[in-house]
Amino acid sequence: MTDYLTGDPIADTKAPAVPLENRWDERKFTAKLVNPANRRKHRVIVVGTGLAGGSAGATLAEQGYHVVQFCFQDSPRRAHSVAAQGGINAAKNYRNDGDSVYRLFYDTVKGGDFRSRESNVYRLAQVSAQIIDQAVAQGVPFAREYGGLLDTRSFGGVQVQRTFYARGQTGQQLLIGAYQALSRQIDAGNVELHPRTEMLDLVVVDGRARGIVARDLVTGEIETHLADAVVLATGGYGNVFYLSTNAKGSNATAIWRAHKRGAYFANPCFTQIHPTCIPRSGEHQSKLTLMSESLRNDGRIWVPKVKGDTRPPEEIPEDERDYYLERLYPSFGNLVPRDIASRAAKNVCDAGLGVGPGGLGVYLDFADAIERMGRPAIEARYGNLFDMYQRITAEDPYRTPMRIYPAIHYTMGGLWVDYDLQSTVPGLFVIGEANFSDHGANRLGASALMQGLADGYFVLPATLNDYLGGTRLDEVSPRHDEVTRVETEVRERISRLLSVRGTRSVDSFHRELGLLMWDHCGMSRSREGLRKALDRIPGLRAEFWRDVRIPGGAAELNQELEKANRVADFLELAELLLIDALAREESCGGHFREEHQTADGEARRDDEHFSYVAAWEYGEKPVLHREDLSFEHVHPTQRSYT
């Protein structure tokens, strides 16, 4: 029995056939334009108000389009981009340290373990500098030096200082910049904002995306919104694992429903696990909190050398500690890439050497750094993170080492898009974390903010013009058969959920799914484990639809119903994620298959057979369409950090 069918490969991603550095200019030049006077006649739906959606909505409205924008939160300022801590990369070379567009491009392709598209990544690097200009013009208060110029720092996987930051709250500050730009357009009447409204389906008419069906989360009303194009900026699907660093409301419903309406889903198994998160403290845990990667600059990671050592960490002498990253990877030490550090932590915990509740933690120790530089220096560098850690754990990291453990943080996979960020459904564009395009199998630190804003401020506004200017779009009646059909399906699904009246809460299903995925499709994956999870999912899904209990009704604010809608989709997406992980018989980036490792336990990539994007078409059995990746500029090498 096979899990999937194989379809035609994807031959053309629409990147112009000119030299790499000219492609974006060429695309912008050949793109059709829409006369400014005609733009206001076009309605464009944008779902999501994070960095990608907020910046896109504001920019499209500035261009003159009529934007209809949605977020499930009560305000656009709350989208989860707000929680990004570290910084944003840009090839400004203000440090004169040898940075360039080409170097940022090179680092990103290599960091992605050679599973991203050169064309897209090069463009990302090209527009990165403009993002910083734009944010500064909006009044984003980046960190500055005494001379009044912008400060930068370095981040994992690179040797230049190209990361701009605003203390540990860079995401918040950039998001507020985009939110304010969006607010200006709302005030001007160019953006019609629908907060507390969640997209539940996509309306496709004559093969083109023409609108969405959404639920007003306050009144429960089901509404259809029609438009000439739909932009999804709805983030990643990390919450399929239940416990993650995502916000509680982050969900995959918009992209999953779009997938079921014809949009291919690419590389779902490329998920990123962040090595430095605060471990769970008990069964009640509702989410996990990240501690910035920057801590690994000064903290040393270790576990006791012998199993069952219950002494407090301060009392364990130096020679009874195993600084395993420094031992295994002497040249990179504690600063190995995220995937490597995460897997190493798992290995020592699996070997029974973990610390803290359930043995699921390792120490991140600042004692040496405090001794070397003094406490004030450490306070200045990491004060807010230490405070946050202390608030959550009630332990003082200045006196006792932090305990950390890896957690799901970001998803590189997402809806497949071409060079124009258009999905396989014409008129449906996907931006930010919701698409798959730029990070390959592993995202570098400080690159998510860059990609979200690149897509929203600069890329989409140029390519959407081409679609709207070059496509004949007849008006769709709100009573069109297809509109009625989708609306009816949405209503029926809600009634069905509410009518189950079973015995188990939505959360209990979500937790069970999350644990299953984490155990078998988390940091380390094997054929046997993936198969086991795949065998369990259909049963769990059936049980959900047979036994879920959702109190309350449809015509009111009903948070359990909101969750149920999302979990129902996670239960479907999980299966595709597992199938993709099973089909990718290699280890690369965040995807580690136990069958494919070197004698030293390192990831073994298989460029001969798997140098492709796996784009999945929805069907009774998913259909795999391969997009072959070619590397003309950055030649794939096996990563080595020893």
Added chain:
Amino acid sequence: MKLTVRIWRQAGPATEGRLVSYPVDDLSPDMSFLEMLDVLNQELIANGEEPVAFDHDCREGICGSCGVVINGQAHGPERTTSCQLHLRSFSDGDVVDVEPWRAKGFPVIKDLVVDRSALDRIVQAGGYVSAPTGSAPDAHATPVPKPDADLAFDNATCIGCGACVAACPNGSAMLFTAAKVTHLSLLPQGQPERAQRVLDMVDTMDAEGFGGCTNTGECVASCPKGIPFASIASLNREFRKASRSGRG
């Protein structure tokens, strides 16, 4: 540990609400306050009752979604958001009152959920710099003195949770408005619209039904992000200057 929580239950904006008492057992001091509400809700669902509605999202203290009045204090006894408050701040057996933000500008939607869209409208009235995409000069074209940038940042850290309004005896949104006005008027990029911004934001703040400021300082005491009291003085100064200049 065990707590007794008395929670404000209100089915909808037009219905009357009341405090309902619930015992919650099997709690751990390491739980966050919202995780305690999760535990309660799971029990309510199991018993066939309606769970308590409350806003929350990131649970890291940065999105500003959550916020309840705990024993009469916005966000409770610690200076943090409700999601970052942990049960170790309470004692076994405590009785804890949980209510929604209460202010004329924040009508209750359901239980602990209120409508804070008025804060968005204050920002829409002028809390921005007009810098359309593509129009920006190089980021280093205008250096900004570090002390100005740092103070602008301190004000820009506002998460828009609304605790300042809930804590204020007048239901005033002065601290919220002051934070944005101060952030943008400190930076060179914010100068061209400086006068009009403060006039429009204050007008909207008044029109939305928020009260006036009587320098009580409850807002500052409840602000999880430490927005400085001095920002209110700076808002008053900006407003006076702009009014005199005859704009608006």
